[in-house]
Amino acid sequence: xxxxxxxxxxxxxxxxxxxxxxxxxxxxxxxxxxxxxxxxxxxxxxxxxxxxxxxxxxxxxxxxxxxxxxxxxxxxxxxxxxxxxxxxxxxxxxxxxxxxxxxxxxxxxxxxxxxxxxxxxxxxxxxxxxxxxxxxxxxxxxxxxxxxxxxxxxxxxxxxxxxxxxxxxxxxxxxxxxxxxxxxxxxxxxxxxxxxxxxxxxxxxxxxxxxxxxxxxxxxxxxxxxxxxxxxxxxxxxx
Amino acid sequence: xxxxxxxxxxxxxxxxxxxxxxxxxxxxxxxxxxxxxxxxxxxxxxxxxxxxxxxxxxxxxxxxxxxxxxxxxxxxxxxxxxxxxxxxxxxxxxxxxxxxxxxxxxxxxxxxxxxxxxxxxxxxxxxxxxxxxxxxxxxxxxxxxxxxxxxxxxxxxxxxxxxxxxxxxxxxxxxxxxxxxxxxxxxxxxxxxxxxxxxxxxxxxxxxxxxxxxxxxxxxxxxxxxxxxxxxxxxxxxxxxxxxxxxxxxxxxxxxxxxxxxxxxxxxxxxxxxxxxxxxxxxxxxxxxxxxxxxxx
Numbered sequence: 001x002x003x004x005x006x007x008x009x010x011x012x013x014x015x016x017x018x019x020x021x022x023x024x025x026x027x028x029x030x031x032x033x034x035x036x037x038x039x040x041x042x043x044x045x046x047x048x049x050x051x052x053x054x055x056x057x058x059x060x061x062x063x064x065x066x067x068x069x070x071x072x073x074x075x076x077x078x079x080x081x082x083x084x085x086x087x088x089x090x091x092x093x094x095x096x097x098x099x100x101x102x103x104x105x106x107x108x109x110x111x112x113x114x115x116x117x118x119x120x121x122x123x124x125x126x127x128x129x130x131x132x133x134x135x136x137x138x139x140x141x142x143x144x145x146x147x148x149x150x151x152x153x154x155x156x157x158x159x160x161x162x163x164x165x166x167x168x169x170x171x172x173x174x175x176x177x178x179x180x181x182x183x184x185x186x187x188x189x190x191x192x193x194x195x196x197x198x199x200x201x202x203x204x205x206x207x208x209x210x211x212x213x214x215x216x217x218x219x220x221x222x223x224x225x226x227x228x229x230x231x232x233x234x235x236x237x238x239x
Numbered sequence: 240x241x242x243x244x245x246x247x248x249x250x251x252x253x254x255x256x257x258x259x260x261x262x263x264x265x266x267x268x269x270x271x272x273x274x275x276x277x278x279x280x281x282x283x284x285x286x287x288x289x290x291x292x293x294x295x296x297x298x299x300x301x302x303x304x305x306x307x308x309x310x311x312x313x314x315x316x317x318x319x320x321x322x323x324x325x326x327x328x329x330x331x332x333x334x335x336x337x338x339x340x341x342x343x344x345x346x347x348x349x350x351x352x353x354x355x356x357x358x359x360x361x362x363x364x365x366x367x368x369x370x371x372x373x374x375x376x377x378x379x380x381x382x383x384x385x386x387x388x389x390x391x392x393x394x395x396x397x398x399x400x401x402x403x404x405x406x407x408x409x410x411x412x413x414x415x416x417x418x419x420x421x422x423x424x425x426x427x428x429x430x431x432x433x434x435x436x437x438x439x440x441x442x443x444x445x446x447x448x449x450x451x452x453x454x455x456x457x458x459x460x461x462x463x464x465x466x467x468x469x470x471x472x473x474x475x476x477x478x479x480x481x482x483x484x485x486x487x488x489x490x491x492x493x494x495x496x497x498x499x500x501x502x503x504x505x506x507x508x509x510x511x512x513x514x515x516x517x518x519x520x521x522x523x524x525x526x527x528x529x530x531x532x533x534x535x536x
Contacts, residue, residue: 049444051444072448072449075443075446075447075448075449076446077446078443078444078445078446079445079446083444089437089440089441089444090441091438091441091442092438093254093257093258093438098253102442102445102447103445103446105246106442106445106446106447106448106451107446108242108243110242111242150445154446
């Protein structure tokens with residue numbers, strides 16, 4: 001599903017964000033990426049939706065090598081992924097409905113199909129009745145659910161989330177994570193980069209700790225601070 | 240394809256409505272600049288027309304030596320006929336010349352008592368291009384039977400220089416205005432696109448192809464340019480048809496170019512400029528943001 005071999009990533013300003021990353025995520029897995037700010041977990045996600053291109057190494061997404069992908073092929077990759085961000089990235093002058101529908105408009109989906117798919121996904125994310133609201137008229141939690149609805153409306157095989165609960169209160173955060181869990185049960189692969197210790201510990205999913213651009217711990221049913229073999233990362237966090 | 244076009248049109252209308260302030264900024268910028276451009280075109284065209292009219296009245300008078308008989312005059316006429324750059328030739332006999340002179344000086348003094356007619360026979364020669372007057376005059380002077388050639392050398396020369404200056408200054412002013420219109424309008428449109436740069440980044444993240452992002456912006460630019468140009472054309476029409484009769488009564492010697500003959504050309508220029516600038520302004524700025532990569536840590 002997602003494979004990375006020997007990934008190094010150096011940004012144009014010379015900062016190396018990732019060092020020799022090897023990663024394998026199977027279809028239907030639920031993975032938490034944890035680590036301090038600047039550890040490289042966001043960069044790791046960006047590689048998958050090709051916001052950045054690795055300096056060296058190979059990345060396979062859905063069995064397709066995306067490192068040599070042409071620019072005009074990138075939109076097609078992104079349509080098969082759902083991405084959720086900390087700052088929601090909604091289009092401010094589009095309504096909730098239009099924001100979600102946009103992900104289908106870009107694929108040329110017929111209007112009738114758009115209508116039924118959008119209302120289904122708005123139901124799943126508990127946003128019924130908010131269709132005609134603009135992002136600034138709804139709460140942070142609702143904005144994040146809108147962004148999640150947009151990520152899901154194309155029925156992606158992989159869902160990526162970069163600090164999805166970073167701007168939310170605990171209740172809204174929990175609501176989001178439960179939707180993730182539900183989607184995951186339907187077979188969608190999920191990668192969540194997070195700082196939210198409570199959620200990670202509660203879910204007991206695979207936890208990958210990224211420390212200074214390297215994967216330091218990779219545990220099934222892990223905790224935010226791994227019990228065995230606490231790495232340098234968690235020691236740093238413990239301080 | 241049809242699905243996309245209908246989507247783009249809906250997008251453009253929604254965006255115009257929801258970004259009212261920004262749209263108004265672009266439309267009014269196009270409008271004001273087109274208004275200025277339009278009026279300058281009209282003024283320049285009128286000035287040109289006026290100065291051309293004056294220059295067109297310039298003609299060469301060829302005085303024929305006394306004692307030339309009709310046959311000799313006929314030969315002279317045929318050599319004038321074959322001279323290049325000559326538009327029309329009119330023979331004025333000495334009798335006619337006297338009659339004309341009498342008419343002109345009717346109220347000033349009595350000339351009926353001038354016994355013998357002192358005036359010579361002459362030709363009035365109108366040249367195709369006023370510029371060619373000195374050259375043609377010099378050539379005619381060499382023909383046998385020509386006593387004198389007159390074309391008001393000094394005044395004609397000055398008028399020609401002024402006429403040419405009016406022509407070129409007009410072209411330069413219009414070009415400069417045209418370029419600054421392009422520059423200012425495309426800058427304003429660039430600002431409206433800049434205000435939506437994050438939106439463009441989001442569209443890319445959701446998997447929109449670049450052309451899919453680009454088209455609504457271009458169509459919006461075209462519509463804004465078109466609307467601004469249209470309003471300015473209507474204003475020009477109203478203002479010109481209001482002031483033209485007033486100017487013509489106040490300055491009767493100044494014949495203005497009738498608006499109808501000008502209107503189509505000016506409208507076309509303004510509309511095309513508006514649409515072109517709207518389209519290229521958005522295209523350039525959208526492309527800039529499509530290529531723009533934000534890097535976060």
